[in-house]
Amino acid sequence: MARFREENGIDPAAYESAFAAVLRHRNEMRPGKVLHVETEFGAVVHYGKDKQKSKRLTARLDLVMKQAGKVYIIDHKFVYKHSADTMMRYNISGQFLMQTMMGQRIWKDRFGGILIHCLQCIPPFKDSTYPLEPAPAAMATFLPAARRALERMDLLAAENNPAAYRPAFNEQVCLSAYGPCEMYNHCQWLMK
Ligand code: SF4
Numbered sequence: 001m002a003r004f005r006e007e008n009g010i011d012p013a014a015y016e017s018a019f020a021a022v023l024r025h026r027n028e029m030r031p032g033k034v035l036h037v038e039t040e041f042g043a044v045v046h047y048g049k050d051k052q053k054s055k056r057l058t059a060r061l062d063l064v065m066k067q068a069g070k071v072y073i074i075d076h077k078f079v080y081k082h083s084a085d086t087m088m089r090y091n092i093s094g095q096f097l098m099q100t101m102m103g104q105r106i107w108k109d110r111f112g113g114i115l116i117h118c119l120q121c122i123p124p125f126k127d128s129t130y131p132l133e134p135a136p137a138a139m140a141t142f143l144p145a146a147r148r149a150l151e152r153m154d155l156l157a158a159e160n161n162p163a164a165y166r167p168a169f170n171e172q173v174c175l176s177a178y179g180p181c182e183m184y185n186h187c188q189w190l191m192k
Helices: 002-007 012-029 084-091 094-110 136-159 184-190
Strands: 033-047 053-067 070-079 111-120 126-131
Touching: 033 094, 033 136, 053 094, 053 111, 053 136, 070 094, 084 094, 084 111, 094 111, 094 136
Parallel strands: 070 111
Antiparallel strands: 033 053, 053 070, 111 126
8 A cells, every 4th residue: 555655645644544443434424333353254165075075164243243133244445546356355355255255154034235335545535345246156166166176175285295286377366456476476486
């Protein structure tokens, strides 16, 4: 975010104060009861032959609120521009397929779904909250796909040979909003 501010000539103090005002406004306007903030939730996934292996998948939920009798997971997303295209990327994102699965298991029929709290991080600063669209096909496929991925990770870990991993070589995977993959230098310089 700091680099973005520098590149766009945005004064940090003005940025902080405008953004704080947006967040304050949003917190005051949202009715309901806050249940959790930045709390880690987990779901155990059984996989392998006869489902004898298990792993606990975790998610740190930005915000969980009860509104009109339903429980919603609310995720804050910083975006450059509010648009339908921006929101579309989240509908079948594994992050939210998993959070939906967790929400359904934890809160059962009280679970209302995922809301994306979208914060535009360039002037004019603004925010909106959108419900995720249903994705029944992706939901049905998510768990089998996660099980296959876990099995493959176990196999690769047992080989202890990073070169056997199928490299992504993809700018959106190797370098995400959170920084470079921890294997970035290895893939750039050392891969054998
Ligand atoms: S940098 Fe990371 S994500 Fe990219 S190819 Fe290498 S291991 Fe895969």
